[in-house]
Amino acid sequence: xxxxxxxxxxxxxxxxxxxxxxxxxxxxxxxxxxxxxxxxxxxxxxxxxxxxxxxxxxxxxxxxxxxxxxxxxxxxxxxxxxxxxxxxxxxxxxxxxxxxxxxxxxxxxxxxxxxxxxxxxxxxxxxxxxxxxxxxxxxxxxxxxxxxxxxxxxxxxxxxxxxxxxxxxxxxxxxxxxxxxxxxxxxxxxxxxxxxxxxxxxxxxxxxxxxxxxxxxxxxxxxxxxxxxxxxxxxxxxxxxxxxxxxxxxxxxxxxxxxxxxxxxxxxxxxxxxxxxxxxxxxxxxxxxxxxxxxxxxxxxxxxxxxxxxxxxxxxxxxxxxxxxxxxxxxxxxxxxxxxxxxxxxxxxxxxxxxxxxxxxxxxxxxxxxxxxxxxxxxxxxx
Numbered sequence: 001x002x003x004x005x006x007x008x009x010x011x012x013x014x015x016x017x018x019x020x021x022x023x024x025x026x027x028x029x030x031x032x033x034x035x036x037x038x039x040x041x042x043x044x045x046x047x048x049x050x051x052x053x054x055x056x057x058x059x060x061x062x063x064x065x066x067x068x069x070x071x072x073x074x075x076x077x078x079x080x081x082x083x084x085x086x087x088x089x090x091x092x093x094x095x096x097x098x099x100x101x102x103x104x105x106x107x108x109x110x111x112x113x114x115x116x117x118x119x120x121x122x123x124x125x126x127x128x129x130x131x132x133x134x135x136x137x138x139x140x141x142x143x144x145x146x147x148x149x150x151x152x153x154x155x156x157x158x159x160x161x162x163x164x165x166x167x168x169x170x171x172x173x174x175x176x177x178x179x180x181x182x183x184x185x186x187x188x189x190x191x192x193x194x195x196x197x198x199x200x201x202x203x204x205x206x207x208x209x210x211x212x213x214x215x216x217x218x219x220x221x222x223x224x225x226x227x228x229x230x231x232x233x234x235x236x237x238x239x240x241x242x243x244x245x246x247x248x249x250x251x252x253x254x255x256x257x258x259x260x261x262x263x264x265x266x267x268x269x270x271x272x273x274x275x276x277x278x279x280x281x282x283x284x285x286x287x288x289x290x291x292x293x294x295x296x297x298x299x300x301x302x303x304x305x306x307x308x309x310x311x312x313x314x315x316x317x318x319x320x321x322x323x324x325x326x327x328x329x330x331x332x333x334x335x336x337x338x339x340x341x342x343x344x345x346x347x348x349x350x351x352x353x354x355x356x357x358x359x360x361x362x363x364x365x366x367x368x369x370x371x372x373x374x375x376x377x378x379x380x381x382x383x
Contacts, residue, residue, distance in 0.1 A: 003256060005074055006301060012071045019053065019075050023082040031083040034207040035352060038199075040164050041207055042122070044086055045093075049119010054093055057242075058101055062109060063117045069242070069304040073249040077297070080253025081260075084356045085208035087253060089122075091246030092160045096123030096169040098239040099184050103227040112186060116167070124165035125243075126156040126213055127236055136171065136236055139182055141215060143172040149222030150174075150185070152193070152215035158363070162211030163196030165189055170213070171232045180230035185220055193218030204355030241317040242307065244364045248300040248317075248324035251360040255293045255328040258335035258353040262286060265339055265348075282338060289331045296320075296327040315377040322370040328357035 007013050026047060034041050048054055057072040058064025067075075072094075080087035097116050100108055115121040132138040141154025152172055159168070166189050174183040187194065197212035227235050263286055266277035276282050303316035332354040336343035343350045361367045 003297075007071060007074070008068060012067070015067070015071065016074065016078060018051070019078045022047070022051065022053075023079055027079065027082040027086060031085075031207075032349070034083075035085070036206075038206040040209050041083075041086060042164065044083075045089060045119060045122050048086075048090065054090060054119040055117040057094060058097065058117060062101060062113055064101075068308045069245065070301055070308060073245055073300055073304050076246055076249040077253040077256070080250040081257040083207075084250060084254050084353075085205045087250045088205060088208055088247075089161065091243065091250060092125055093123045094246065095239050095243045096125040096165075096167070098242065099169050099226045099235050100186060102238070103184070103231070103235050104186075108186070108223070108226065112167075121166035122161060122164065124159050124161035124168045125239075126159045126162075126168050126170040128156065128158045130155070130157040136182065136233060137178060139171060139173050141172050143174050143183065143185065143220060145174075146219075148219055149224070150220040152185075152187075152218040152220055154215050156213040156215075158200075158210055159196075159213050160208060160210055160363075162209060162213055163199065164209045168194075168213065169226075171236050172215075174229055174232075177230065179233070182232035182236070183229050184226040184232040184235045186224045186226055187218070187220055188224075191218050191220065202359075204352065204357075204359055240365065241314050244317045244321040244370075245300055245303055245307070247360055247364045248296070248303075248320040251321075251324040251328035251357065252293060252297050252300065254353050254357050254360070255289075255296065255324075255331040258328075258332040258350055258357075259286070259289045259293055261348070261350055261353075262289065262335040262338040265342075276338070285334055285338060289334050292327045293331055296324040299323045315374055318365075318370040318373040321364065322367050322374070325357070325360040325367060328360055329354075332357040 005016055052065055056065040056067040056075060057069055060066035076087050076090060100112050127136055129139055129141060141156055143150040143152040168187045170185045170187050171182050172185060173181050175181040193216045195214045195216060200210045266282055267275050269276040299320040303313045303320045306313035306316055335350040336354055339348055339350055342348055
């Protein structure tokens with residue numbers, strides 16, 4: 001069904017029409033093959049870069065699209081409804097560009113951003129480690145000063161685009177200080193001593209490569225430190241709220257795709273002489289799915305408006321991520337139920353939607369972490 005979009009300008013509506021056209025013609029026809037084979041769609045990211053979709057939320061003064069976050073997130077949702085792995089990749093690329101765009105020096109921005117924002121160079125965001133998924137202060141992978149700049153050692157985990165990216169935004173420990181011990185680095189993929197591990201075998205998002213990154217005395221030039229030494233945790237956390245909104249939008253796209261497919265199936269499938277959707281048990285289930293999807297969309301738009309207006313939005317980002325991803329899990333599960341036995345087969349995409357929805361409750365901070373963020377904000381006297 002056609003989603004009633006909330007957009008600020010005619011330009012934004014034209015952009016969404018372009019995105020819908022690309023998603024219908026270039027993404028949807030390929031998704032099944034790429035997901036089945038676990039093939040990384042590098043050429044798709046090249047196409048998105050060519051038409052400017054990888055630059056949308058960044059300022060025009062640095063070569064970006066200059067679009068409000070409310071528009072960017074609805075673009076992500078539209079793409080996720082056709083191919084969730086590509087939408088996740090767009091969100092991760094945006095996340096990986098944030099440190100240089102926001103904290104980089106003029107020299108770094110001049111050198112690095114043209115390739116990053118054009119899509120010529122695809123990025124990855126490397127914060128997590130196997131023992132420190134939700135606790136970035138516990139990072140162990142380190143970088144030590146050396147005559148050439150820095151020498152990095154250790155292993156990063158769960159890196160989206162690991163082994164496929166052209167550059168990595170990496171957070172490494174540069175001192176034992178608990179609060180100021182993490183620094184941010186822009187690391188080229190061909191850096192000596194940087195090795196990507198074997199891709200993870202995942203339940204869903206199989207066309208999105210996820211792998212470990214191993215730093216074996218990797219040589220990082222001194223001019224690739226982003227921000228000041230010890231500023232890494234601040235940089236990482238400043239990007240996470242926006243990244244959570246990206247995942248919220250992706251989750252809503254998955255939910256919308258599952259809802260649309262289930263509605264179409266229920267209109268066509270006949271039982272007891274009438275369409276399945278005419279039976280109250282199914283019709284009410286679909287109504288609940290639609291209500292939850294629209295409500296989830298509203299949560300990410302509320303948070304995005306606050307971001308666009310320069311207001312604090314940490315709590316709203318966590319609410320959006322929590323509600324949208326839990327909604328995606330519930331709606332995709334119900335979509336399988338609407339299709340009955342057919343929904344459990346590979347002949348219909350709803351089983352893929354359900355597998356894809358699950359990871360949205362886990363990455364960019366588990367939903368348990370989102371509840372922790374929300375509860376701490378509620379408990380704060382400054383609330």
